[in-house]
Amino acid sequence: MTSHDVRDMLDLPGSAAPRPAKKQKLAGPRPNLKGLAREVQSLGGDNPIAIVPEISIFKKRRLASRKPAAKWELKPFKNSAREDDLVLRHWKRKAELPPAPVEENVETAPVEEEMEDSTFAKFNVKVNTPKYDDEQYRSRLESDDWTKDETDYLIGLVQEYDLRWPIIWDRYDYQPPVPALDEGEGSIAIVPATKTRSMEDMKARYYKIAATMMAIHNPVQFMGQAEFSLHEMMNNFDAKQETKRKQFAELNFRRSREEAKEEESLLLELKRILARNDKLTEERKELYARLEAPISSGNLGLYSTSTGLQQLLQQLMTVDKSKKRKSIMGMEGMSPAVVGQGNSQQTSGSGDRRESSNHRESVPSSTAPNNKKGPQAAGNERRKLTEEEERVYGVSHHDRLPGGPQFRHEKIQKPITSKSSVQQQKINNVLAELEVPIRLVMPTADVGVQFEQLLSAINTLLDGRKVADKLTSEIALATEQKRLREEKEKENKEAGGAEGGAEVKVEEEREKSAAPSVKAGSVHKRSASVLSTVSDKSTKRQKK
């Protein structure tokens, strides 16, 4: 910003005044510097360093604005949140009255006198506590544990402390009313001992009353969503559970240093396990992706055994040698490293892989090398599974496995793949109708069993349908025959009277009773409904 600008802004005449000769000072004789300053100067020798003293200039005093200063006044005001009419005073900017000619109008005066209300009055909100009368109390709110007097006291406190339970509990000091002394008979015995109430007691009582009163004022069926959930929440308050929760919290709070440390390390461990779990699912996903690919390329049954896989590997190796690796990659969409890893895992057989993955969860350090060691080495480190775990992992023991180890997912698929392609298509259609994926998302043992059941049910269904179809066509045939015969008979009748009419009717009747429910549509519907319950179960499993 140049001085010109400043002048411009300040509305001073142009560059009338000569600029102050500031530079002259520097050219003048050097002042006698002392101390450090002199040392610094002398560093420059003959060419003195140009040190321009920085003069800190304070902000210019604000120009007095031409307007007169704003007027403020000590204004009295009221607060409508108060019950009395206390008048306090605060400084407010004086309202600038329009400079309209002031008439001697008396009526405008009282308007001015009206005292302003505090802007903070609107923040005065109170909680609404339930109110009940004697009648309502007697009919709906009686309790063995609480007298009406104490209940009143509780509600009073809740109102007073705005539902802040820690304070209500802290200040709770109920003194039962002293029974009238005039009876004079054993007054000591009558004085009820004051109970010490836990916060849960109080809450339970209050919520009960609040819920009951809510329902009285607005029956449950007419409640809005928010109201209803509040009502439900209050109604379902479980003091026992609350107490238990607090006890747990307290135990947790009181834990010693060692326990705290232990918890910390356990949490760390958990984190690690979860991280490993994530990695595992990631790997599993990759594996599935890989398994997915060949299915389009035709028969997979060949590779379902370990020997088959061995062959596949050999094949791939040879392909590898001749072709570039990239082609496989392109087909499977995997990085070469992953492909390699997947192959080695596949060669070691499905059973082994599962064990090693189990293994990884507990012993993090030994992951891959496990596969390369002999079965004995792996067996040594193998953890004995408990019965529970066996169930979870779907481990079953066999003396001999017919056909060697298999992927479970292959095994599940087998009943379908072994069928003819027409049949397969039919099964797939049913599955699609049931919204069950053909390839199970999570083929655990349980799901597998369910799926098998489902398949056999589907088979039954298909068989049923086949029978039904056959019967329908037979019926159609029979009706056609009958029609023809009738036509013939008509001709006969026309020719020779109505002898055979009754006979035909009987036959028709018999046909109907033989297959009353064999109408194709109804069969289909019923078996579908049976099926749907089964499939429901299996889909649920899958979601798990």
Place this chain on the structure above:
Amino acid sequence: MASQTMNSSMQPTDVYGGDEVSAIVLDPGYTSVRAGFAGEEVPKSFVSAHYGQIGDQLIFGDNEIHNYKPGMEIRNPMGKDGVVEDWDVATKLFEYSITSRLTRFPQSDPRSNGLNDDPKDADVEMDAVEEQEKTLEEHPLLMTETAWSTTKSREKSIEIAMENWGCPAFWLARNSVLAAFASGKATALVVDVGASNVSVISIHDGLILKKSIQKSPLAGNWLSSQLRSLFGSVEPKVDLVPHFMVRSKTPVDAGAPAQAIYREFKIPPTASFRALEEDRVLTEFKESVIQVWPGPGRLSSGTGPGSTNEDVARSQPGRVFEMPDGANQMWGLERFKVGEGMWDEKAALPVAGEIPPTKAQTIPEMIKASLGGVDMDLRPTLLQNVVVTGGTSLISGFNDRLNAELTVLYPGARIKIQAAGLTSERRFGSWIGGSILGSLGTFHQMWISKKEYDEFGANVVEKRCK
């Protein structure tokens, strides 16, 4: 820039919580009475709670009471537990602290402004006061009190505010709650280490939890008595000579006997005056020498075979303190020992004629007891909002030690200590909180008005100020 600074001619447009009604905040403590306008940062008026008395004449104010006057006894209207004992004098003292700096009342009258006080004018002055308009007719008054103040003393405060001073409105707030407010907390565990008392109180949503109130006398005054005991037990004994006794002094080497010329008095100063002046020296000593062992562990706890934290403390650089008479010496391990009793009752130095502190009076035990008296769900929150206030909490190492003790007590919990960095904010914590509260717009509806007082009587404080 310019648009952000508030222009005096503008009013804030958004909702801004403050709305000042020129209320006065009065925060009496054992050592001093703090008074000032609500909305300000520090109290404008800071007056020693001690007063001088010669015959019937009462002398207030630091300028006066620290000057030797023949026959002047020093007294304090506050009792040992920080609650007003002598209401007659306290009324005058409070009035002095308000009127000497804040309101216009006595300055206009040279006979009563305290500057020209002359014993023989005493009665005239009293009459003059009577005729004055009431002290606080235009100012609502917010007064603080301890968590354990009695109903009687509470009723007395409103009575004085309403009847003697003519306040239009009055409120009585707990000083621990206000200290929490000053730290910006409505829920907090307040550790107030003042002069007469240490108190540990849990506060929820701006209300004290009565079952959590813990107090003990192991505060500033107790530290002073520990110091006296220390001075008496070291070799050679340290002579505690207050400033007013010394006319001139010559520098001496550390440990050498003092060479000073003492003032002589025809009428010897009273014991209470001397004690007051000695206490000032002790406060200096506390401010500059004393250190709390910062932890981990206690001063006496071992760090290895045959060595304890004491050895570590001993190896730390000592501090030199020069007495008013010039005698000076280096304080090493001793400076750690004085404050140790606040944390470890076994480490307290024995004081003749005083009951040794009990375990329950130490700060860690008080915190434990205080937390034990509140709902479980609140405890973790409280530990995350530990507010430290009061003058004695300024001794160095206090917060570190508190933190160390708390982590030992509650290893699993998250602990956060809030202690104002500024000395003034720490010493005036409860006043500052009062200043905040008194200037809030939403507080207008809380005040007990004169009308309500007239209607319900003094007991209205019990109902309203909970």
